[in-house]
């Protein structure tokens with residue numbers, strides 16, 4: 001079983017487009033064909049200066065999205081690669097529910113390129129460690145892997161192989177955060193209820209490790225940010241000096257319509 005998963009991780013992604021399955025004729029950075037890659041909503045400019053999601057037109061001037069203006073933010077800065085649209089969602093669903101763990105390798109690479117792009121001139125972000133939002137024990141047993149862990153591991157690997165400064169090279173550390181309680185599904189909850197739902201949902205296991213360090217927390221999708229916010233709070237309470245967050249995709253900037261993390 002485990003071996004199947006490992007083989008699945010190395011094997012199919014490189015030959016076929018992860019999105020449409022067409023054969024990839026030439027070498028390319030990501031195993032995604034040109035047609036499909038053009039359909040992603042890549043996030044580049046006009047992003048929220050706190051969480052990094054693309055801003056609604058009306059919020060561009062003040063530079064902060066609805067969710068950040070209505071929530072307390074403990075993390076320092078957020079980064080995301082793409083808007084959570086049809087193509088992004090299909091990849092995340094494949095990764096989480098269709099046993100296609102190998103997708104994490106491509107997404108981890110895309111996420112590394114996203115933060116390396118911030119590094120022009122050598123003044124970009126730097127972290128001591130990378131960690132991730134852990135899935136619940138129940139999900140881990142069902143799925144056999146933690147998709148956020150895979151993203152973080154491939155991300156850290158790509159980062160260290162990347163063209164970045166040495167300061168960008170941050171190892172993925174397992175077991176910094178753990179779930180302190182099971183949380184209800186977020187789907188039908190409003191923003192305040194979501195915050196309440198995940199409040200104290202995570203606890204730190206290795207406080208001494210993060211003291212005065214800067215940490216990057218990785219997850220697949222950023223929606224209201226309530227889950228990552230809860231993780232950032234646990235890390236800061238344990239003495240972390242800085243906490244940034246990075247996701248592959250982010251929901252749009254609108255009030256009360258965000259989809260949420262589907263475990």
Ligand SMILES: [Zn+2]
Pocket residue numbers: 017018019020021022032033034035036037
């Ligand atoms: Zn394709």
Ligand SMILES: [Zn+2]
Pocket residue numbers: 048049050051052053064065066067068069
């Ligand atoms: Zn924001």
